[in-house]
Amino acid sequence: MKLSIEAELVYNFAADTQVIANLEASRTTDQIILSESLDIQPPARFLSDTTSHGERSIRASLSGDVTIRYVALVENNLRRLLPQSGLQHVWSELPSEVLPFLLPSRFCPSDKFMRFAQREFSSAGDGVARIMAILEWIHRHVDSVAGASDAQTTAEQTFVDRAGVCREFTHLGITLTRALGIPARAVSAYALELNPPDFHAIFEVYIEDSWWLIDPTRLAPIEGIVRIGSGRDASDIAFLTSDKQCQVIRQTINISRTP
Known part of the structure; x- marks a missing residue:
């Protein structure tokens, strides 16, 4: 494309x-x-x-x-979609450059969500199944609402408010994924079919020796994503x-x- x-x-x-x-x-x-x-x-x-x-x-x-x-x-x-199945890595198998994306960051306090994530998603299956369970939970529990958040909103606040824009969906997805011990990082992008057109925030996960793009908002097809930058959270990828x-x-x- x-x-x-x-x-x-x-x-x-x-x-x-x-x-x-x-x-x-x-x-x-x-x-x-x-x-x-x-x-x-x-x-x-x-x-x-x-x-x-x-x-x-x-x-x-x-x-x-x-x-x-x-x-x-x-x-x-050349864009690949998240496979239907795949195991998450044990930490000793991960490349050293991936390790920072296991840790809590400014907008993604994953250490505060470990108990919730383990109880809610750890029984879902393999690594991909757990990620899909997280995405489904976000889809069911978080509303896309402009103006419900600001530049200081963290994933913890979004978990309470259950509303936000792409930035909040992404931060919450990263937080829950890291809380399960799966590396995740924020990605800024241009996105086909995003309405209204704007810069888009999504995230990617490290599974099966690769980074895989995910749009937790379900507003734009991954095939229509153009990467700009990546980082721990929005503080690293501001346009x-x-x-x-x-x-x-x-x-x-x-x-x-x-x-």
């Missing part, structure tokens, strides 16, 4: 605001970037960073009204981080399928 992406962010920045932006599709084994362009107006110098896993970001100092525009054509026919407050003037995201 070829996906066309257009993202335009228009912000007002205070003088000399330091910015880190995560907008570019990552260069990973399950998606190929056929073409892309990144433009900042008025023109500004920026530094590009790439992780060892192909995730990319830019750093810049911006001021005044600024437009950041990213356009890309991405092929993701824009600044050292001063900034004002959103306009933000437009368009994703479409192309022949």
Whole structure:
């Protein structure tokens, strides 16, 4: 599947605001970037960073009204879906770089959910069956409600409130998965068929020696996902981080399928 992406962010920045932006599709084994362009107006110098896993970001100092525009054509026919069955790894089998995603993080206090997760999901079956049981529980117990949460909402609060947007669904899914001893990490993405179009937060789990993408909201097909970045939780994958407050003037995201 070829996906066309257009993202335009228009912000007002205070003088000399330091910015880190995560907008570019990552260069990973399950998606190929056929073409892309990144433009900042008025023109500004920026530094590009790439992780060892192909995730990319830019750093810049911006001021005044600024437009950041990213356009890309991405092929993701290599995307694999979560298998129907699969065992979770014992920790001694995991690669060292996966281990941090077993631990509690700022928005995902998995240590507080170990008793609940074990009682609710450990008898479901193998690793994949447990993950599917978690997703079904979230689907039955958490409502998608805009405005029911904010940037400080944790999975613990979502568990109580039972409402939120993609960010909260993802944090709760990660928390419950880690509480079962399965590595899980947050993923920022562009998503086909997401309504209204926006940046999307999903997560992935480590099963059968691979990371597998999951959308706990069920709002976008995994085949139509384009990865941007990954991390412990939303604090690692924000599309824009600044050292001063900034004002959103306009933000437009368009994703479409192309022949």
